[in-house]
Amino acid sequence: MANSVRYRTLLWQTIAWTVLLELITVILRFGFALESTRDTASTVGRLTFGLRIHHSYIGIALLPVAMWLERRSPTWSTAVLALGLGLFFSDMIHHFL
Secondary structure, three states, X not given: OHHHHHHHHHHHHHHHHHHHHHHHXXXXXXXXOOOHHHHOOOOHXXXXXXXXXXXXXXXXXXXXXXXXXXXXXXXXXXXXXHHHHHHHHHHHHHHHO
């Protein structure tokens, strides 16, 4: 029973993060006319030496963190996993849809 509640929590948190992150992306893109190739080259590009870092990369990097937290704090593990999956799915949505 507890696992089904946890999976349901993970599902809804992941959906919430995905929608929120995609909404922010849409607002920045269409509301403020920002483009990642143009507007991040002079700011973030300096920190990443010109490499583009998609937010799905950060989401994937959070997965081992969630696994590490699993025994220490299952609640935080679920939250970090949901955020990581939300970042990943949000990036996939606007790249493939």
